[in-house]
Amino acid sequence: MRTLKHTVSAAALAAAIATVPLAADAQSVLRLDEVAVGELDPAKATDFADTMLMFNAYDTLLLPAQGTGGLVPHLASDYSVDGNDFTFTLRDDVTFESGNPLTADDVVYSYDRLIALGQGFSHLFRDHVASVEAVDDNTVRFTLNAPYAPFLAALTRLQIVDSQTAMANELEGDYGERGDYAQAYLSANSAGTGAYTVTDHNPQELTLLARNDDYFIDIPEGAPDEVRLVYGLEGATVRTLMSRGEHDISSQWLAPEIIRALADRDDMHLFTESGTGGFYIKMNTQRAPLDDVHCRRALAHALDYDSVIALIQITDEVAQGVPANGPLPAGMLGANPDLPVPTRDMAAAQAELAQCAYDPGDQTIEISWIAEVPLEERFALLMQANFQELGFDTEVVRVPWALFTERVTQVDTTPHIGQVYVRATTPDPDALIYNMYHSDVAGTWQSTEWLNDPEVDALLEAGRSTIDQDERAQIYRDLGARLVELQPTIYAFDTQSVYVARGAVEAETLMGDGSNSYSLDGANFMFRHMDVQ
Amino acid sequence: MSSTFFKTIGIRLWTSALVLVGVSILIFCIARVIPGDPARIALGPNATQEQVELLRERLHLNESLPVQYFEFVRELFQGDLGMSLYTNRPVTTDIGDFLPATLELVVFAGILMVVVGIPLGVLAARYRDKLTDNVVRLLSLLGVVTPTFVWAVFLMLIFAFYLEILPVAGRLSQGVDPPPGVTGFYTIDALLAGQWSTFGDAFSHIILPATALALTGIGQTARLTRASVAETYDKPYVEMAQAYGFSDRRIASKYALRPAMIPSLTIMGLDFAAMLGGAFLVEAVFAWPGLARYGVETILHKDLNGIVGTVLVISAFFLIVNMLVDIAVAWLNPRIRLQKRWAG
Numbered sequence: 099m100r101t102l103k104h105t106v107s108a109a110a111l112a113a114a115i116a117t118v119p120l121a122a123d124a125q126s127v128l129r130l131d132e133v134a135v136g137e138l139d140p141a142k143a144t145d146f147a148d149t150m151l152m153f154n155a156y157d158t159l160l161l162p163a164q165g166t167g168g169l170v171p172h173l174a175s176d177y178s179v180d181g182n183d184f185t186f187t188l189r190d191d192v193t194f195e196s197g198n199p200l201t202a203d204d205v206v207y208s209y210d211r212l213i214a215l216g217q218g219f220s221h222l223f224r225d226h227v228a229s230v231e232a233v234d235d236n237t238v239r240f241t242l243n244a245p246y247a248p249f250l251a252a253l254t255r256l257q258i259v260d261s262q263t264a265m266a267n268e269l270e271g272d273y274g275e276r277g278d279y280a281q282a283y284l285s286a287n288s289a290g291t292g293a294y295t296v297t298d299h300n301p302q303e304l305t306l307l308a309r310n311d312d313y314f315i316d317i318p319e320g321a322p323d324e325v326r327l328v329y330g331l332e333g334a335t336v337r338t339l340m341s342r343g344e345h346d347i348s349s350q351w352l353a354p355e356i357i358r359a360l361a362d363r364d365d366m367h368l369f370t371e372s373g374t375g376g377f378y379i380k381m382n383t384q385r386a387p388l389d390d391v392h393c394r395r396a397l398a399h400a401l402d403y404d405s406v407i408a409l410i411q412i413t414d415e416v417a418q419g420v421p422a423n424g425p426l427p428a429g430m431l432g433a434n435p436d437l438p439v440p441t442r443d444m445a446a447a448q449a450e451l452a453q454c455a456y457d458p459g460d461q462t463i464e465i466s467w468i469a470e471v472p473l474e475e476r477f478a479l480l481m482q483a484n485f486q487e488l489g490f491d492t493e494v495v496r497v498p499w500a501l502f503t504e505r506v507t508q509v510d511t512t513p514h515i516g517q518v519y520v521r522a523t524t525p526d527p528d529a530l531i532y533n534m535y536h537s538d539v540a541g542t543w544q545s546t547e548w549l550n551d552p553e554v555d556a557l558l559e560a561g562r563s564t565i566d567q568d569e570r571a572q573i574y575r576d577l578g579a580r581l582v583e584l585q586p587t588i589y590a591f592d593t594q595s596v597y598v599a600r601g602a603v604e605a606e607t608l609m610g611d612g613s614n615s616y617s618l619d620g621a622n623f624m625f626r627h628m629d630v631q
Numbered sequence: 632m633s634s635t636f637f638k639t640i641g642i643r644l645w646t647s648a649l650v651l652v653g654v655s656i657l658i659f660c661i662a663r664v665i666p667g668d669p670a671r672i673a674l675g676p677n678a679t680q681e682q683v684e685l686l687r688e689r690l691h692l693n694e695s696l697p698v699q700y701f702e703f704v705r706e707l708f709q710g711d712l713g714m715s716l717y718t719n720r721p722v723t724t725d726i727g728d729f730l731p732a733t734l735e736l737v738v739f740a741g742i743l744m745v746v747v748g749i750p751l752g753v754l755a756a757r758y759r760d761k762l763t764d765n766v767v768r769l770l771s772l773l774g775v776v777t778p779t780f781v782w783a784v785f786l787m788l789i790f791a792f793y794l795e796i797l798p799v800a801g802r803l804s805q806g807v808d809p810p811p812g813v814t815g816f817y818t819i820d821a822l823l824a825g826q827w828s829t830f831g832d833a834f835s836h837i838i839l840p841a842t843a844l845a846l847t848g849i850g851q852t853a854r855l856t857r858a859s860v861a862e863t864y865d866k867p868y869v870e871m872a873q874a875y876g877f878s879d880r881r882i883a884s885k886y887a888l889r890p891a892m893i894p895s896l897t898i899m900g901l902d903f904a905a906m907l908g909g910a911f912l913v914e915a916v917f918a919w920p921g922l923a924r925y926g927v928e929t930i931l932h933k934d935l936n937g938i939v940g941t942v943l944v945i946s947a948f949f950l951i952v953n954m955l956v957d958i959a960v961a962w963l964n965p966r967i968r969l970q971k972r973w974a975g
Contacts, residue, residue, distance in 0.1 A: 217686070
C-alpha cells in the first residue's frame with residue numbers, strides 16, 4: 099500500500115508541476131493539425147498537409163491570383179509566351195533560407211529533380227515539357243512538346259529548391275552524379291525561399307515552422323512567429339485541446355457533430371475553403387443497366403439532393419458542400435452557370451425509366467462506399483432508399499480504398515456506383531476533369547464511369563490545346579452541358595472544406611466571401627495571411 | 632543459478648531466433664496479400680500508371696516472393712529495413728524515433744499494472760467474500776471488460792476536458808524542449824539531466840495514457856492474483872503461519888504471495904508484452920508519437936517495409952519479455968532454482 103500511496107503522491111506532484119504556467123512566450127504561435135503524414139520533399143508532396151508545407155516553406159514561379167482566378171507572377175517578375183516557349187524572368191530580390199540568391203539554375207534543378215524522382219506532381223509536366231534551360235542567371239525557359247494550356251497552372255506545383263544546398267547534401271544513390279538527389283536531406287529539412295522555414299520535422303508527429311523575416315514580401319505583424327502543425331489528432335483530442343485554448347485551427351476531417359459542437363462556442367468561428375472540387379457519384383456506364391443513359395438519368399432525378407446537403411450541414415449557414423450543377427465547381431474557369439441545379443423529381447425519373455431498355459427489377463445495382471469515409475455509408479443508404487422507389491434492387495457494399503482502387507481497373511469489377519471526392523490539383527479545370535472523363539484514362543479511381551464519348555474526348559483535348567482563356571472557358575461550358583446530358587455522374591455537391599478556428603485567429607484567405615481566397619486547396623493556409631495577435 | 636538454467640536460456644535464445652525468422656517470412660507474405668498496390672497507395676491517387684510502375688520496379692515488387700524475401704534478408708543483415716512508403720524515411724529511423732515513446736508508455740503502464748493490480752488482488756484474497764473483496768472484484772471486472780479506447784476517452788474527458796488538471800496530447804508541452812536523449816524515455820532522460828520541470832511535464836503527460844493502457848491489465852492482474860493468493864491461503868503452511876501468530880502483512884507477502892505469483896507472472900508477462908501492439912488506440916487518442924500507431928498506419932498504407940519492421944520489433948519484444956518472465960518464474964520457483972543442488 100505504501101508503494102501505491104507514493105505513486106499517487108508522485109502523480110499529484112507531477113500534475114501540480116505541469117499545471118504551473120510556463121514562462122510567457124513572447125513568440126506568437128499558431129497550432130493546427132492535419133492527417134499524417136506531412137511530406138516535406140517538394141518532389142514527393144501531394145496531400146493536403148504536404149501542400150500546406152509547400153506553400154509556406156517554398157515558393158513557385160506563379161501563384162493562383164487571390165479571389166479573381168487566373169495566375170499571377172510570384173518568384174517570376176514577368177513571363178512571356180512564344181509558341182511553345184515560356185520564358186520567365188526571376189525576381190532579383192529573393193534569397194533562400196540559406197542566404198543563397200535565387201537563380202535560374204535552381205528552377206532547372208528543381209524541375210529535373212521532380213522528373214527524375216517521378217513522384218509528386220511530376221505527371222503534370224512529364225509528357226508535356228520538352229526541355230527546361232537557364233538562359234541566364236535570372237531567366238529560365240520551358241519548351242513544351244505541343245500547346246498545353248494547363249501548363250502555367252501546373253507551375254503552381256513546381257516548388258523551387260535551393261540547388262546549392264540540395265547538392266551539398268546529396269548522398270549516394272540511384273541517380274548517377276546526383277546520388278540520392280538529396281532525398282534524405284529534403285525529407286527532413288526545408289531548402290526554399292518560403293515565408294516560413296522548417297525548424298523540426300517528424301512526418302507522423304509534428305512539423306515546426308518559424309517565420310522567415312528575410313522573406314521577399316513583407317509579412318504582416320500579426321502573422322504567427324511559429325507554427326506547430328500536428329499530425330493525426332483524433333476528433334475527441336482536437337475538441338478537448340480547442341476547448342482548453344491549446345489548439346487554434348482544426349483539420350477539415352473532423353466529424354460534423356464535433357465541428358458543430360465547437361462552432362456553438364462563442365470563442366470559436368468557422369473557416370471555409372471552396373471552389374476546387376466536388377463530391378461525385380459515379381456510375382459505371384459500361385455495365386447494365388447503367389449503360390443506358392435513361393437509367394442513369396432516372397437515378398439522377400430520383401436522388402434526394404436536399405437530404406444529401408442535410409447530411410453535411412454544420413450550422414444553419416455553413417455546410418461541407420453547396421449544391422452543384424455540373425462537373426466543375428462554381429467559380430472555376432469554365433463552370434457553366436446556365437446549367438440547372440438538379441433537384442429530386444420523381445415524375446421526371448419515372449419518365450426516364452420508361453425509356454430505359456432495362457426492367458429495373460432485373461438488375462441489382464451495387465452501391466459502393468469507401469470504408470475509410472463513414473459519411474459515404476449514409477449517402478449510400480440514402481441512394482438505396484431513393485433508387486428502390488424506382489423499383490431497382492440495390493446492394494450497399496463497403497469497399498476499403500485500397501480494394502476500390504484495384505476493382506476499378508477492370509470494367510466488370512467496377513461497382514455500378516462509386517462515390518469519390520475529387521479536388522483539382524492545380525487551379526485549372528483540366529486538372530479536375532480530364533482524368534475523369536477522357537476515354538484514354540478510364541479505369542482509375544477518378545474515372546470509374548468508363549465513359550467513352552468522342553465528343554467529350556474532343557472537348558477535353560480542345561481544352562488542353564486552346565491557349566486563349568475565353569475560348570477555353572466556352573469549351574468547358576460546352577463540356578459541362580454535354581456531361582450533364584450524358585449523366586455518367588450524379589453531381590451531388592461542390593465541396594466546401596470547413597475548419598474550426600479560435601476566435602482570436604483570423605485568415606483572410608479562409609474567411610468572408612472568398613475575394614481573398616486562392617483557388618487551390620491548401621494554398622489558403624499560407625500562414626503569412628493569418629493573424630494570431 | 633544452475634548450469635541447466637543457463638542451458639535452458641541458451642536454448643530459448645536459439646528458438647527465439649528461429650521464431651523471428653518464421654515471423655519474418657509469415658509477415659513478409661501476409662503483407663503482400665493485403666489488397667491494394669503499395670506503390671499506388673504510396674504515390675497517392677493522382678499518380679500516373681507510369682509513376683506507379685517505376686516505383687514498383689524500384690521496390691522489386693515485380694519480382695517473385697522468394698527473390699523479394701532474399702533481397703529483404705540481404706539488406707536486413709546490413710542493418711537496413713528499407714524505406715518506409717508511409718513516411719518516406721528509412722524504417723530504422725522511424726523505429727528509432729517511435730519505439731522509445733511506446734516503450735516508455737508500456738513500461739509505465741506495466742509498472743502501474745504490477746503496483747496496483749497485485750496489491751488489489753492480495754487485498755481481495757485476504758478479505759475474501761467480504762466487502763473489500765467484492766469491491767475489488769467489481770472494479771477488476773470493469774477494468775477487464777471495458778475497452779482500452781473507452782478508458783482513454785473517459786479519462787481524457789474527466790481529467791483533461793472537465794477538470795483540466797492533466798495535459799491532453801503528446802509527450803511534452805508546447806515550448807518544452809525534449810531532454811538530451813540517452814534512453815529515449817523523456818522522464819528518465821530528464822531525471823538524468825537534472826531537468827526537474829521537464830520531468831514533471833513529461834510525467835504529467837504520461838499519466839493519462841499509461842493509466843488508460845494499464846487499466847485492463849490491472850483488472851486482469853488483480854483477478855489472477857486474488858485467485859492464486861486465495862488458493863494459497865488454504866494451504867497448510869499458511870495456516871501454520873497464522874497459528875504461529877505472524878502478522879497479516881508477513882503472511883501475505885512471504886507465505887501467500889510469493890508462491891501465488893508463479894502462475895500469475897506468466898500471464899502478466901504476456902499482458903505486458905501485448906501492450907506494445909495494443910497501445911495503438913491510446914496513442915491515437917493522446918497523440919502519443921509511438922510505434923503502435925506507426926505500425927497500424929503502415930498496415931493501412933500497405934507500407935511493406937514498415938509492416939515487416941514493426942512486426943519484427945514487436946515480436947522481438949514479446950520474445951524478450953517471455954524470456955524474462957521465464958527467468959523470474961525460475962527465480963521464484965525453488966524447484967527450478969535449486970534444481971542442481973537437488974541433483975547434486
